[in-house]
Amino acid sequence: xxxxxxxxxxxxxxxxxxxxxxxxxxxxxxxxxxxxxxxxxxxxxxxxxxxxxxxxxxxxxxxxxxxxxxxxxxxxxxxxxxxxxxxxxxxxxxxxxxxxxxxxxxxxxxxxxxxxxxxxxxxxxxxxxxxxxxxxxxxxxxxxxxxxxx
Amino acid sequence: xxxxxxxxxxxxxxxxxxxxxxxxxxxxxxxxxxxxxxxxxxxxxxxxxxxxxxxxxxxxxxxxxxxxxxxxxxxxxxxxxxxxxxxxxxxxxxxx
Numbered sequence: 001x002x003x004x005x006x007x008x009x010x011x012x013x014x015x016x017x018x019x020x021x022x023x024x025x026x027x028x029x030x031x032x033x034x035x036x037x038x039x040x041x042x043x044x045x046x047x048x049x050x051x052x053x054x055x056x057x058x059x060x061x062x063x064x065x066x067x068x069x070x071x072x073x074x075x076x077x078x079x080x081x082x083x084x085x086x087x088x089x090x091x092x093x094x095x096x097x098x099x100x101x102x103x104x105x106x107x108x109x110x111x112x113x114x115x116x117x118x119x120x121x122x123x124x125x126x127x128x129x130x131x132x133x134x135x136x137x138x139x140x141x142x143x144x145x146x147x148x149x150x
Numbered sequence: 151x152x153x154x155x156x157x158x159x160x161x162x163x164x165x166x167x168x169x170x171x172x173x174x175x176x177x178x179x180x181x182x183x184x185x186x187x188x189x190x191x192x193x194x195x196x197x198x199x200x201x202x203x204x205x206x207x208x209x210x211x212x213x214x215x216x217x218x219x220x221x222x223x224x225x226x227x228x229x230x231x232x233x234x235x236x237x238x239x240x241x242x243x244x245x246x
Contacts, residue, residue, distance in 0.1 A: 008157050044159075085181065089172070095165075120163050131168030136181060138162050139188055146163070150156045 003036075003097040003121040007044040008147075012117045018110045021102055021117070023081040023147070025069045029104045031117065033086055033135060034064030035095035042099060042119040049101040049114035059091025059133070067100065075141060080148035082140035088133040097121045098135065118146065175216035176209070183208045 040053035231240035
């Protein structure tokens with residue numbers, strides 16, 4: 001029962017084909033990032049947000065923080081999108097990893113609730129004490145962006 | 151050959167934390183610069199040097215304006231606290 005790497009959720013890939021997720025900044029879905037202890041067990045088979053093993057502490061509320069989308073774009077033959085860095089302010093928390101999920105999916109063709117997008121493994125416990133806890137997303141280019149389709 | 155779509159699992163996430171303080175303008179400026187410019191290890195040395203110089207200037211410039219924003223926000227907080235009848239607390243904020 002532990003984090004074992006970063007995973008793009010398989011259900012997310014399927015849901016892309018159903019048109020469930022919209023990453024547009026102005027009119028897209030609301031994606032959130034929830035933080036978890038190392039007791040959480042996430043991998044590519046994770047399908048949805050759960051409160052099980054979610055962190056708790058000052059400056060953090062269940063469900064996590066809402067992310068700011070970055071309009072999808074393309075570079076060469078690779079399509080990509082990104083999120084702005086997310087900060088939990090004045091927080092006293094310890095987290096080992098995170099789950100990004102969609103709180104407002106398009107359920108026209110498929111029934112999903114808080115479907116997962118990606119599992120993030122921080123590699124070790126990360127702690128803030130009455131401070132800022134910031135998740136820094138990678139450079140939004142064809143080689144590094146968090147979500148890219150080649 | 152059938153064209154294939156590939157969604158990569160290969161991405162790097164960083165977590166930055168602080169203890170008993172917030173991030174300084176300089177620390178945030180460094181993060182900002184990383185979003186604006188990256189320098190390839192395989193680039194020509196002259197290009198690398200130019201890129202590093204540009205990045206350094208970005209850090210200085212962004213850091214300066216972040217400090218300006220912090221100062222201006224403290225002015226706003228000072229006045230809000232004063233208006234709310236907490237002049238001593240407002241003075242503490244002003245002196246930070």
